[in-house]
Amino acid sequence: MTGNFLKVFAVSSAILAVFLILSAPAxxxxxxxxxxxxxxxxxxxEINLKGEVYKIQHTLHLNPLTMRLTNGVLDAxxxxxxxPAILVSSDGSGQPESYDTAxxxxxxxxxxxxxxxxxxxLDNRNDDNIRTSAITLENVSISGFRRGLTFGSHVYVFGLSHVQIHNSATGLYTIPNAVDAGERITLEDVNVFNNALGVDDEGGMELDWLGSRLDYNTMTAVISGLWSFDGHIEISPPHTPPIRLHALVGQPAGSLFMTAGSFVIVSQSDGKASSDYWVQSDSPYSAIQFPAHTYGVRGKIAVMNGPAPVYGPALPAFTPN
Incomplete structure (x- = not known):
């Protein structure tokens, strides 16, 4: 009897051990x-997903002061x-009064x-501290959402690099009346494409685009802050102005300053104006500066519908050979 008991116990223990081994990684x-x-x-x-695919049923909460999320696919x-699929926030007790997320x-x-x-x-609800809710995004793809990426309160002085935001209702969204937010956010090699609205800047944030693209969004952008843009904007022939410059109370009016090396193109336009206007503005303090080369973006009536001034392009519209 004792021998049989030991055998049964050994087999049971082995089964339990195998179960624990198999279940632990999950x-x-x-x-x-x-x-x-x-x-x-x-x-x-470090939350390392090791290249695996995971379904998430509820929001993942990341603390930008202490956590790194890397290397995997999240199906939300x-x-x-x-x-939100991911909420980046340093709210909560026991956190330092810090913006060090490097x-x-x-x-x-x-x-x-x-x-x-x-x-x-990215958003902090507690406005009684200097904690940041910003975190660097690098080599990230976001798609299929109501809003792909949202900047809220305490989001400032950080950057995105090699990021794709696409096939959403709104690609990039900034919340209105954000607190302690919007100072010099850099977007390097960022591609916002195939969204109903590429960027909806309701918070009036300072966005610096470097070597980036805003392509084939039904409407390219609502701009309520100061933008510098180096890159490429490409759309199909629009029926309404694809860019709107908006002014917020107590802030510099939304303006877009594009580098000379940038390029704006309306595909399938044959280089001709494809909409009555290309930009809509509601304030004379807004401004848009076109790059040296454009193709099909001048508008049948004018570039601007509204009181804002238009600068450039410095050279005639691009005509392909």
């Missing part, structure tokens, strides 16, 4: 559980309506969603 690899297991500040924590197609990032991530949810939201 537990460890679940992004929400990995985040929950991260130590408190000042320790830093089952996310409840109105929720060691942390969201990088090498593909994030897909559903059209009534949001992608990545």
């Amino acid at each position: 537990y460890a690899a679940d992004p929400a559980r990995m985040i929950a297991a991260c130590p408190a500040w000042p320790a830093h924590c 197609s089952g996310l409840p309506d109105g929720e 060691a942390n990032s969201i990088d090498h991530i593909v994030l897909t969603g559903q059209p009534k949810a949001d992608g990545i939201v």
